[in-house]
Amino acid sequence: xxxxxxxPVILPALLAPLIAFVMRHDIVLAxxxxxxxxxxxxxxxxxxxxxxxxxxxxxxxxxxxPAPFGIVLxxxxxxxxxxxxxxxxxxxxxxxxxxxxWDNRGNHFHALFQxxxxxxxxxxxxxxxxxxxVFFEVLLIASYGLMVHAGGKVRLQAGLQYVVMNLVGSTLFxxxxxxxYASTGTLNIADLIVKVxxxxxxxxxxxxxxxxxxxxxFGVKAALVPLHFWLPATYANAPAPxxxxxxxxxKVGAYAIIRIHGMAFGPENPATGSLISDWxxxxxxxxxxxxxxxxxxxxxxxxxxxxxxxxxxxxxLLAVSVFxxxxxxxxxxxxxxxxxxxAALFLLADLIxxxxxxxxxxxxxxxxxxxxxxxxxxxxxxxxxxMPPLSGFLGKLMIxxxxxxxxxxxxxxxxxxxxxxxxxxxxxxAGSGLFWKSTASPVSDPGKTAAASGDQAKTDTDSLPATAxxxxxxxxxxxxxxxxTVMAGPVTTYLEATSAQLHDRSSYVDAxxxxxxxxxx
Amino acid sequence: xxxxxxxxxxxxTAGGVYLILxxxxxxxxxxxxxxxxxxxxxxxxTGRLAVGKPPVLDGYTVSDFAAYTDPLPQALxxxxxxxxxGMTAVxxxxxxxxxxxxxxxxxxxxxxxxxxxxxxxxxxxxxESDGITFSFAPKERDA
Numbered sequence: 001x002x003x004x005x006x007x008p009v010i011l012p013a014l015l016a017p018l019i020a021f022v023m024r025h026d027i028v029l030a031x032x033x034x035x036x037x038x039x040x041x042x043x044x045x046x047x048x049x050x051x052x053x054x055x056x057x058x059x060x061x062x063x064x065x066p067a068p069f070g071i072v073l074x075x076x077x078x079x080x081x082x083x084x085x086x087x088x089x090x091x092x093x094x095x096x097x098x099x100x101x102w103d104n105r106g107n108h109f110h111a112l113f114q115x116x117x118x119x120x121x122x123x124x125x126x127x128x129x130x131x132x133x134v135f136f137e138v139l140l141i142a143s144y145g146l147m148v149h150a151g152g153k154v155r156l157q158a159g160l161q162y163v164v165m166n167l168v169g170s171t172l173f174x175x176x177x178x179x180x181y182a183s184t185g186t187l188n189i190a191d192l193i194v195k196v197x198x199x200x201x202x203x204x205x206x207x208x209x210x211x212x213x214x215x216x217x218f219g220v221k222a223a224l225v226p227l228h229f230w231l232p233a234t235y236a237n238a239p240a241p242x243x244x245x246x247x248x249x250x251k252v253g254a255y256a257i258i259r260i261h262g263m264a265f266g267p268e269n270p271a272t273g274s275l276i277s278d279w280x281x282x283x284x285x286x287x288x289x290x291x292x293x294x295x296x297x298x299x300x301x302x303x304x305x306x307x308x309x310x311x312x313x314x315x316x317l318l319a320v321s322v323f324x325x326x327x328x329x330x331x332x333x334x335x336x337x338x339x340x341x342x343a344a345l346f347l348l349a350d351l352i353x354x355x356x357x358x359x360x361x362x363x364x365x366x367x368x369x370x371x372x373x374x375x376x377x378x379x380x381x382x383x384x385x386x387m388p389p390l391s392g393f394l395g396k397l398m399i400x401x402x403x404x405x406x407x408x409x410x411x412x413x414x415x416x417x418x419x420x421x422x423x424x425x426x427x428x429x430a431g432s433g434l435f436w437k438s439t440a441s442p443v444s445d446p447g448k449t450a451a452a453s454g455d456q457a458k459t460d461t462d463s464l465p466a467t468a469x470x471x472x473x474x475x476x477x478x479x480x481x482x483x484x485t486v487m488a489g490p491v492t493t494y495l496e497a498t499s500a501q502l503h504d505r506s507s508y509v510d511a512x513x514x515x516x517x518x519x520x521x
Numbered sequence: 522x523x524x525x526x527x528x529x530x531x532x533x534t535a536g537g538v539y540l541i542l543x544x545x546x547x548x549x550x551x552x553x554x555x556x557x558x559x560x561x562x563x564x565x566x567t568g569r570l571a572v573g574k575p576p577v578l579d580g581y582t583v584s585d586f587a588a589y590t591d592p593l594p595q596a597l598x599x600x601x602x603x604x605x606x607g608m609t610a611v612x613x614x615x616x617x618x619x620x621x622x623x624x625x626x627x628x629x630x631x632x633x634x635x636x637x638x639x640x641x642x643x644x645x646x647x648x649e650s651d652g653i654t655f656s657f658a659p660k661e662r663d664a
Contacts, residue, residue: 130597137604144611153622157630160546160619163612164628167553168541170608174560174601181594182567233630 002051005060005075007044008083008121011037012114020111031098034110038090041117045080045087052080053494055501057511059127067513068191074127074512077498078332082124082255085336088480089248089343090117096347096473097241100354105150105239112149115142116245123252127512129180129187132256133173136221140166143249146242147234158237165230169220176213183207190512192264193505196271204271211265211272215279218260221253223310224280224317225287231310232294236302236359240350243302247342250313251335258320258328263505266323280321281408285415287314292419295426301349301359304430305342308384311419312338318412319399327402328499333492334395337484341383341392344477348376351466351474352434361430366438368465374435376474381427383481386420391484396420398492526566533559546616546626553612557605561598568594 015037023030051058052075060073094113096102103109119139126132144166148159181187183206184195199207216227223231231250235243257280265272291311298304316338319331353359355367367373379390386392396416403412484491501508510516533555540552568591576592620626 130600134600134604137608141608141611144615148615148618151618151622153619154630156615156619156622157627160612160615161628161630163608163615164541164549164553167608167612168556170604171553171556171560175563177597178560178564178567178594181564181597 001060001064002058003060004044004047004051005058005073005125006062008041008048008087008125009073009118011041011044012118012121016111016114016118019114020108024108024111027104030110031103034094034113035098037114038087038094038117041121042084042087042091045084045121048075049080049084051075052077055497057501057508059512059515067515068186068188071131072127072188072190072512073125074189074508075125076508077494077501078255078258079124081332081336081495081498082251083121085251085339086117086120086124086248089245089339092343092473092476092480093241093245093347095476096244096350096470099467099469099473100241100350102150102239102241102350108145109149112142112145113245115139116146118142120248120252124255127189129189129192129260130177132260133170133177136173136252137170139249139252140170143242143246146245147238149239149242155237155239158233162230162234165220169217172213172220173217176210176217179206179210179213183210188512189260189263190509192260193509194513196264196269199271207265207271208275211261211276212279214260214265215257215276218253218256219283221250222257222317223250223253223287223313224283225290225310225314226283228287228290228310228313232303232306235306235309235346236300240346240353243305244343244346244350247309247339247346250309251339254313254316254320254331254335257317258331258502262320262323262328262502263508277321277323280317281412284314284317284321285411287311288318288415288419290314292422292426296422296429298426298430299361301353301361301430301434304361304426305345305349308345308423308427309338309342311423312342312384315396315399315416315419318416319402322402322408324402325496325499325503327399328502329492329495330395330398330402332495332498333391333488334399336491337383337391337395337481340477340480340484341380341390344474344481345377345380345384347474347477348373348380351470352377355466356434361433363433363437366435370435370438372471374431376471376478377431377435379478380474381424381431383478385423385427387424389485391481391488394485394488522570522572526562526570530559530563530566533562544628546620546628549628550609550612550616554605554609557601557609561601561605564594564598564601566594568592 015033019030019033023033055077058075059067060075061067062071062073064070090113097109116139119135119142122135123132123139126135144159144163147162148155177187180192183203184192184199186192186195196207220227235246238246261276265276267274267277288311291307291309291314294307295304295311298307312334316331316334319327319334349359352367352373355369356364383390383392386396400413400416403409537552537556537559540548540555543549543552571590574588574590576590576595578589616626
């Protein structure tokens with residue numbers, strides 16, 4: 001048993017209380033501890049990814065209880081990939097939060113940040129459905145705190161809405177788990193795969209109910225229409241680094257669908273059949289459309305990006321809904337891409353909004369560094385909308401290729417291609433309003449504008465040019481997209497192996513229940 | 522017994538859903554509390570209903586499984602109770618904070634792009650007036 005598997009959960013769990021209790025009055029100390037912790041998490045997750053790369057399924061038995069009875073953590077290629085993605089994103093977001101001083105605008109940013117990482121890593125590593133619920137609660141309760149970081153009337157209202165939405169989601173999750181336990185007698189995911197396969201026809205109805213309830217719960221997290229309505233208000237009003245970190249939160253929903261529905265309730269399963277696949281496909285189509293229309297109709301930068309996230313989740317879930325190995329490969333590639341694209345845009349938006357003073361997309365006098373921000377926004381928009389040469393294009397191309405079967409092609413291609421067109425239009429409109437038309441007005445002196453507005457808080461830092469440190473995190477996210485594009489070949493090979501492992505259920509079950517850690521093909 | 526438990530779950534869920542749909546903070550909190558009671562009873566019944574049977578095994582020799590009740594749902598309920606208790610506390614704090622800041626206890630808010638007509642009225646120099654913009658100023662903490 002390799003104890004490193006639990007390290008991504010333990011490390012933030014130990015660090016967070018330490019920061020909250022010992023370092024709460026010393027922001028420098030808290031920053032240092034949080035940075036060191038996040039970098040250590042990154043190092044651990046690289047190690048785990050290397051460990052998982054040979055294709056074996058590593059199982060960690062908590063308390064050394066045998067598998068279906070105790071809780072297990074499972075490290076396979078997919079978990080390792082998601083933890084690595086989380087750690088990379090966390091490092092970038094933390095860098096931004098420190099460089100722009102966001103972490104100092106309220107209390108306990110770093111403690112909550114570490115708790116959030118603990119919940120996310122735990123959700124990716126766990127092999128037990130009830131433990132997944134517990135880690136969901138951990139990441140949610142931390143996200144509630146982060147969401148209202150720095151306070152403010154609208155942010156608190158949006159936070160309240162977000163909390164209520166997710167509490168209802170948690171209650172539904174419990175109903176789903178109860179139904180699942182009542183019909184199969186287990187909550188261990190590996191055991192679930194076996195029990196659902198062997199279920200008697202009399203239990204099929206209950207299993208279908210549980211699968212649909214779980215789809216609703218994960219749909220709330222993944223912003224699947226019609227459960228997406230909390231997202232624009234939340235992301236647009238959350239502090240920018242938090243919104244960027246939330247880019248991984250929608251992916252937690254997608255991951256849970258891939259893990260639980262992909263492995264236990266897939267189309268080859270007699271109890272559920274194509275039920276999940278059909279619903280997910282239709283809902284993902286609508287999600288893609290709603291996201292694209294939202295991007296086109298957005299009047300604020302925050303909601304523009306939020307709807308772009310919704311649209312990308314739609315595209316991602318379209319590929320997931322097929323539940324076949326190649327489509328899963330493309331979905332995972334797009335998942336990695338859209339995480340960094342959304343994070344880059346949210347971080348960039350923070351810098352832009354800080355200088356404009358508000359986030360309406362209308363024409364305003366140009367701010368300092370207009371050209372630089374325009375170029376970065378252009379790059380981010382290209383990535384998000386899926387235009388060449390960045391990874392969004394490759395991702396969408398592969399998804400289109402995966403959705404080529406005759407019964408899917410009409411709907412899926414129409415939704416993705418039209419959606420991309422509308423997204424491009426929306427971003428072009430927003431970009432020209434933000435940067436291009438604004439240069440037509442005379443460039444005002446930052447000091448004077450701020451003084452005239454009478455907003456004392458803005459005079460000092462916010463109207464000044466962004467420092468290289470403040471711009472670096474969004475640049476890093478964009479650079480990762482470039483790396484993802486250039487290294488598309490090796491990355492896709494790894495993701496193909498990931499997806500093959502995901503569809504090789506018997507070796508997963510064997511590893512968890514019998515402790516046979518053998519190397520997969 | 523089954524009828525009693527089932528109707529209790531049903532009544533609590535119906536009440537909870539109704540209260541949540543009122544979209545006022547206090548009603549929503551009560552509704553979520555009712556829903557969590559409903560789900561606790563529901564979880565409890567997933568191990569099958571058994572009256573007067575212990576959830577602990579008497580030694581390792583098990584002769585009659587019908588003499589025991591499934592302990593796992595009880596553990597799940599305990600976890601769920603603790604989590605929902607904590608979450609309710611958090612929710613109350615959020616609701617209080619939002620109520621004190623905003624002056625009303627509406628749970629739903631206007632879409633992020635609302636209200637359109639205020640765009641014209643809101644000059645860039647006065648972004649705070651519509652209360653929809655990001656608040657970048659450090660929040661003065663009024664004790």
